[in-house]
Amino acid sequence: MPDKYGIIGYPLKHSLSPFMHNRYAYYLGENESYEAFEVLPSELKNELSRLYDAHILGLNITVPYKQDVLNYLCYIDGAAQMIGAVNTLKYTNTGYAGYNTDAEGLSISLKESGINLKGKDVLILGAGGVARAVAYVCISQGCSSLSVLNRTYENAEKIANDFSGKAYDYSSTDSLDRHEYIAFQATNVGMYPNTDEHLPVPDSLYSKFSAGIDLIYNPKETDFIKTVSKHGGKVINGFSMLINQALASRKIWKPDEIIPADIRRKVFNECTDYSWS
Numbered sequence: 001m002p003d004k005y006g007i008i009g010y011p012l013k014h015s016l017s018p019f020m021h022n023r024y025a026y027y028l029g030e031n032e033s034y035e036a037f038e039v040l041p042s043e044l045k046n047e048l049s050r051l052y053d054a055h056i057l058g059l060n061i062t063v064p065y066k067q068d069v070l071n072y073l074c075y076i077d078g079a080a081q082m083i084g085a086v087n088t089l090k091y092t093n094t095g096y097a098g099y100n101t102d103a104e105g106l107s108i109s110l111k112e113s114g115i116n117l118k119g120k121d122v123l124i125l126g127a128g129g130v131a132r133a134v135a136y137v138c139i140s141q142g143c144s145s146l147s148v149l150n151r152t153y154e155n156a157e158k159i160a161n162d163f164s165g166k167a168y169d170y171s172s173t174d175s176l177d178r179h180e181y182i183a184f185q186a187t188n189v190g191m192y193p194n195t196d197e198h199l200p201v202p203d204s205l206y207s208k209f210s211a212g213i214d215l216i217y218n219p220k221e222t223d224f225i226k227t228v229s230k231h232g233g234k235v236i237n238g239f240s241m242l243i244n245q246a247l248a249s250r251k252i253w254k255p256d257e258i259i260p261a262d263i264r265r266k267v268f269n270e271c272t273d274y275s276w277s
């Protein structure tokens with residue numbers, strides 16, 4: 001019997017995770033399977049106990065369950081508690097333990113791109129589950145200020161309160177008067193298949209972004225990426241974060257696993273082709 005892993009979310013049709021993890025297992029010669037479990041909100045609790053009983057050793061959690069799942073865990077790692085969201089579960093004898101590897105995935109992706117947040121003014125667009133991981137990374141890396149801009153002001157305010165930032169909604173972008181920001185696009189806007197959607201952000205604000213990091217990885221170039229680029233800012237999309245959060249999840253599931261650089265590269269390239277072909 002293979003060791004079983006999977007991802008829970010809704011909808012899950014476009015998730016890259018099953019392809020990615022199954023390719024790692026293939027190249028590493030591991031007897032492992034990774035499946036997508038599309039779960040309706042009313043079924044989350046039952047499905048988690050069903051998967052636990054079926055001895056699923058590790059799970060990734062994606063939209064919209066990263067916060068709801070906190071209610072059903074036997075242990076929550078310190079960083080995940082501070083972030084208030086979990087994207088990785090590990091089977092233990094007493095239930096599933098929860099971790100957050102989005103923050104680690106993002107930190108590695110920023111490092112790879114030479115983006116340093118220390119002493120920088122940061123603007124996060126969006127205030128959902130992943131925006132909390134972004135805020136955690138920004139604060140941990142010593143940003144100088146944190147602003148959170150979101151459609152629903154109350155959600156921005158919650159993150160701003162938790163991470164010593166300032167909240168805005170789209171009617172108050174004029175008050176974002178700092179000269180330069182590192183901006184993170186952490187909404188669903190522009191994500192496949194709704195690729196022509198764009199945020200209600202004025203061009204004048206884009207001109208203040210020295211760098212723009214879009215957490216979306218499909219499409220490769222969102223409207224946000226194109227607009228930041230047009231104004232001369234450095235850009236990165238969410239692809240490297242996605243790969244690095246997956247590798248960090250595997251480290252939690254299988255601490256002794258070593259993935260050689262050539263296998264990492266092969267899977268990275270195959271995932272690129274799979275997502276953008």
Ligand code: NAP
Nearest residue numbers: 126127128129130131151152155186187188215238241242
């Ligand atoms: P979420 O918890 O559902 O939050 C969604 C956010 O998007 C909320 O702030 C929501 O605003 C905002 N939003 C949704 N539709 C909008 C619209 N039409 N106009 C303006 N704002 C809108 O989702 P999440 O987990 O934070 O994920 C957000 C994005 O990050 C997704 O695109 C996801 O694919 C990406 N992501 C990438 C990675 C990676 O590894 N690269 C990891 C995690 C997530 P309200 O508060 O007003 O509803």
